[in-house]
Structures are given as C-alpha cells and as structure tokens.
Amino acid sequence: MSEVRVLVGTRKGAFVLTSDAKRRRWDVDGPHFAGWEIYHLKGSPADPNRLYASQNTSWFGQLIQRSSDGGKTWEPVGNKFVYDGVPGTHQWYDGTPHPWEFARVWHLEPSLTDPDTVYAGVEDAALFRSTDGGQTWQELAGLRGHGSGPSWQPGAGGMCLHTILLDPSDPRRNFIAISSAGAFRSDDAGKTWRPINRGLVSEGIPDPAAEVGHCVHRIAMHRSRPSVLFMQKHWDVMRSNDAGESWQEVSGNLPSDFGFPIDVHAHEPDTIYVVPIKNDSEHYPPEGKLRVYRSRTGGHEWEALTKGLPQRDCYVNVLRDAMAVDSLDPCGVYFGTTGGQVYASANAGDRWAPIVRDLPAVLSVEVQTLP
Amino acid sequence: MIRVVLPAHLRTLARVDGEVALDVEGQTTQRSLLDALEARYPVLRGTIRDHVTQKRRPFVRFFVCEQDLSHEPPDAPLPDAVATGAEPFLVVGAMAGG
Secondary structure (H helix, E strand, O other), rough: EEEEEEHHHHOOEEEEEEEEOOOOOOEEEEEEEEOOOOEEEOOOOOOOOOOOEEEEEOOEEEEEEOOOOOOOOOOOOOOOOOOOOOOOOEEEOOOOEEEEEEEEEEEEEEEEOHHHOOOOOOOOEEEEEOOOOOOOOEEEEOOHHHHHHHHHOOOOOOOEEEEEOOOOOOOEEEEEEEEEOOOEEOOOOOOOEEOOOOOOOOOOOOOOOOOOOEEEEEEEEEEOOOOEEEEEEEEEEEEEEEOOOEEOOOOOOOOOEEEEEEOOOOOOOOOEEEEEOOOOOOOOOOHHHOEEEEEEEOOOOOEOOOOOOOOOOOOOOOOOEEEEEOOOOOOOOOEEEEOOEEEOOOOOOOOOOEOOOOOOEEEEEEEEOOO | OOEOOOHHHHHHOOOOOEEEEOOOOOOHHHHHHHHHHHHHOOHOOOOEEEEOOOOOOOEEEEEEEEOOOOOOOOOOOOHHHHHHOOOOEEEEEEOOOO
C-alpha cells in the first residue's frame, strides 16, 4: 500500500510526517536539527530515500544535510558555497551597489534522474549544483553572468533564488525565480540564462517593459505539460503557455491576488491552488479567513476551499515553499503556516484537516508519494 | 593539550560532549587552534569562520580567561593559560535573536 511522507522545514527544525494512503492518521518524527532554521528539504525523485536539507542559522551559517534512509538519519555534507570568480555587486535596497554575499540556501531541487545531483538556490541569488551527493558545490555562473545581475535588488526577505523547476521533458531546460529579479530560463542545462518576464506588470518599476526587477514569489508547472507555467507574483497570479516567453494575468475573482505559494494538481494540469494574502504589508488572509483558492480552469475562475480551515480570527501566512501535492488519487494537497499548522486534504482541497497544529513557523512543505 | 568549549549547537553538530581537547602544533593562536579544531571536526568548517576569508562569523565570539579576544588578530599568540590547557578557549554564540 502506498505511503505519503511530508517533509516540513520550520524555523526551529525539520519534521517528517508519514501516513498510509488514506491520509487520516499521521506519525510525526522530529524535530531534526532542533533549533536550526530549515528553509527546505526535499527528496530525490530517482531515489525517494535520498533527502537533502538546508540547515542554517545566522550564528553558525549554512549546512547541508543528507539522508539515505528517508529522513531517519542524516549526515552533514558540503557547505562551501563560493561564487564563481569575482562576485561583483548587485543593487542594495537604497539602489547603491552591494557586494554579492552568500547568506543561505533557500531551496534544494534534486535531479529528476540522478540521486547524487542536486541544485541549490541561494541568497544572494545564485544557482549552485552538486553532482556528488552534496559534497561539493559549483555555481552555474551563467545566471549571475547574464548581464542584468548588477541591477538586481533584494526583496524584503532578501535577494533569494527560491524556485527551481526542472523540465521533465527536456533535461537542458530549467526555470528559476529570484526575488526580486524575476524568472529566468536556461535551454542549455544551466550554462546560459535569459529573463522570461514579458507580460509581468509591477508597480514601482518605472519601465513597464523592464526585463528584470519583478518580485516573483513562486512558479509551478505540471510535469505532463512543462511549457505551461503558473506564477504567484508579489501581486498578480500569472500564466504562461509558452515556457515563459509571455505571461497573462489569471487572477480573476480572487479576493486578493497577493500571495506566496502556487501549486498544480498532480493529475489535472489546469487545476491550480493559491492562498490569497491580504496585501504586501499585512501578510495574513483577508478577513481572517484561511482560504485556499482552487481554479479548475488554469486561472481566471477560482473557488474558495474552506472546509476544515479556520474561518475567523486567523492571521497566519503561508510561505512560498510551503505548499505541495502528493500523486495519489484523489490528489492530496498540503500546506504549512507561519503559525505552525500543517494542513492536509486527501481530496484535492475539498476538505482539510491539520496533521499538526503547533510546530514552529513552517518555512517549507514537500511531499513524497512512496510505493 | 588545548581545551575548547563549543556552543551547544556546534557540540551537537560535531557529536561531542563537553570540552574538546586538541593538540595544536607550533604557537597557539586563534588560527592554529581553529585549524586544528576543523581538522579534527571537518563538519565545523564554515560554522565558526568563513570558508574563504577565514574571518570569524559575526555572531560568534571568542573568550579566554574572562576576556573577549574576538577582535584580536588571528595570528596573535593566545595566553599561556590556553596553551597549557589551564583555561579553555570558549567559542560563544552571541546572545541575540530568538
């Protein structure tokens, strides 16, 4: 019988939640790396027992942990992230040049085919890759070397590369997103990159045709249709039908089109999920009602999913990496909140229940569907 | 034998209990002591000082004989009390944050 493993990164450690395919009763294992910020942990599609975790504190810096037994035990691997060549500068918040400085790993994306290959999205924004199971890391410097790097500017959370999408149909094609530079695509396995932000409109950018400077919060794709991308931007939910060449707004009837995560149903490429947040200065749900919104039409038309979610006095946030889906049927949807709840729906969002209620603030949620 | 006291998170990471005892070749300085510490426990590389610049991380401090030596040059000799093992070299995480 299938099993589901939910990997939860929090402000104070990592947790591994497991259930059988019914997804009613859960075992909670953790905290792993107690007291450390775990921005992200994720399993290898090629070997589900191979997990990678990003462990960090401001005091002692960055560590990468690796598990070969599905998260029961861990070993630290390489933590040396050195920018290629002379890193140069990007813009600081006040517009002045600021040296590129490594702060942390926001996102780890294991290869679709090789358990020893894993990508790391870091702050200050850059993409690294390891091909030896995380022991050593090399920057894919063509991204920062794209030419627009000196004009990139951090968002409120730092200048982070937070999203990495690997195209399952073309191993040379990868997508990444940076706050607040925008989305980029490589068609040559990460050697060179170009911005894919045409159609994005962001207040505060004087040039509406600016190719970088957009605060992309998250992008998502369905593996059966990798040229269709969905984006939750600082404001606006967007869709691209041409691998990012152009974007159209699909916010439709959402109560707010500000938010962080966006994800796609495992079996329905046009069913997508977002969690609207009131606005960019009040990071909690509108009206104190925690609502996931689902569109079954790839955007424009949205329905509120509320059953089992608090519909009063709720002022948590759901961060960009804190939503995921399993691949069971019906599709399971999961998200974590800054209030420490991890909610699960075993029926594509129709009804929700908390797996846990009182974890530290949740930074990331990933799901593995195991045979 | 040099004695080093690590903060709790780094003891967990290095899988040690209590103090660490190190042999340091040559003159005992911050640099030679940390080189010896990292050679014994490679997992600590990058957690106390930067991988490349070798500068102390901002929220890490070094105390010896009730003195803060964090801003001393890394190649300055440490007090004899450390070199002889009479007093430990304390690696301290700054008290800040939550």
